[in-house]
Amino acid sequence: MDSLPFFLNYIIPFLGIITVIVFVHEMGHYLVARWNGIAVDAFSIGFGPELFGWTDRHGTRWRVAAFPLGGYVKFTGDMNAASVPDPDFAATVAPDEARRLFANKSVWQRMAVVVAGPMANFIFTFLVLYAMLLGYGRLTLDPVVGQVLPDSPAAVAGLQEGDRFLTVDGFRIRGFEDIQRVVSTAPGREIAVTIERAGEIRVLSLVPETATTTTRFGRELKIGRLGVSRDVGANDIVTYRPGPIEAVGMTFEEIWFIIDRTLGFLADVFVGRADLDQVAGPVGMAQVSGEVATLGLLALVNLTALLSLNIGIVNLFPVPMLDGGHLLYYLFEAARGRPLSQKVQDVGYRIGFALVCTLMIFTLVNDLV
Structure with missing residues (x-):
């Protein structure tokens, strides 16, 4: 397989899809954080060394990094992109700045910021599917x-x-x-x-x-x-061609079908009934993106919307490092009236990191095999 045609036909569509999905997801976090008066250090598409970027008037660094498989919003006072708070920073920051720290906001505000990412993916999927249904029918x-x-x-x-x-x-x-x-x-x-x-x-x-x-x-x-x-x-x-009102119901039906089938497949995985060969990673997604790209721009946009929904679903899983893991911590905090100890949270982050890395390795090997 020639490298240039492969890059143009598969890698470019795949990176385009991932970039849109990551931007939508992180923009959800960013907007709700700003609405709640939280200071944001960086909005990054990708990880690793910065390729290019700029700093806005609020002090947020908007950057595009070398490794595009993901992204993050880093709040002021966080130790890393996983929103792990830095206790040393919080203890020494000025009072005016302290009230703008993510860690110092109410648990409900933090929960809203966390949920906003997956919700942005859901809303994006709805708007795309709804617009395509109205514009082109079925x-x-x-x-x-x-x-x-x-x-x-x-x-x-x-x-x-x-x-x-x-x-x-x-x-x-x-x-x-x-x-x-x-x-x-x-x-x-x-x-x-x-x-x-x-x-x-x-x-x-x-x-x-x-x-x-x-x-x-x-x-x-x-x-x-x-x-x-x-x-x-x-x-x-x-x-x-449905009317505007009927199209709303049809779009929700489509979204519910994807959610139901995604959760059903994961349930089958846990009981050992699922075919794990069907689990795809970056290589498999690139292959699918390239195949769909041959069908035209509308098909690629539709795939982007469907993958955005799946990314939103996966991010709500109660795994530390994912949004669902943060949400789980905050639910415990809301029930107990105080946050979990930093030691417990650190252990959770390590477990979550191990699970995410294991899944990435498994899907990559699955694709190559």
Whole structure:
């Protein structure tokens, strides 16, 4: 593989996506911090040596660093980018400056700043998906069964030609593509299917069979299949354009689907049911970014929005070093009336750092293997 085409086709789209997501996330932290009167030393896209930057009139250094896989907002009085407070600095700072320190704000203000990053990712995803739905509508296929494969899960459950899907696994079905998307994320797991047959509503239970598909890069993915197809002779491909109000509901449905499937996959990981080969790291994300980039700018923007949502979800996990870990500390502080000891927090940060590093190494090895 030539290095220049690979860089242009895969690395550039990937870095563009990561930069947008990190900027949105950190801007959420920054804005809520400023609204609460917190002094900010640095707003960084990336880690490591600074490539270029500038200092604004508030004293915040806006910088782009050499290693772009992440970023941070560093508050005045923090020892590092993980928002670990520096007790020596807090003890010697002037009173006027002390009231602007993140560590000296109320626990509720600190919680608001922490939550603001993931919330910014959620809001960004909503706005992008909503705008694309209003602007371009949605191609959809009539969700009516055209054929049922013999001995398939659909046949065993009693699905018949002409059945119209209404819901699958609790998700509303607007088109045949919805069926494929929901079922593909539930291999080997029992799901409920609501159909309409001759004016009668029926609920069936079935277990999608597990099938294996291979991406162009050789990564094998396990997906679920029902064993049904639509009527290929029907001219039922239409562009559905919802109104502004309906588009709000459809966008929330899309976001909830991603959240539900993400949490479901993680639950499967904990019980040993998930296929860990499907966990992708930076290399896998670069490959996906390059593939999607070939479909055009709109597809790349859509991928950015979906990854932004996933980054927001992951950051809320109760792991020290992540936003969810900080939030967990502050919830303990709010319940106890005083913060956890610095020793306990330090131990938590070390555990969190080890977990994050382990995950990064695992995903990288997974990508390369």
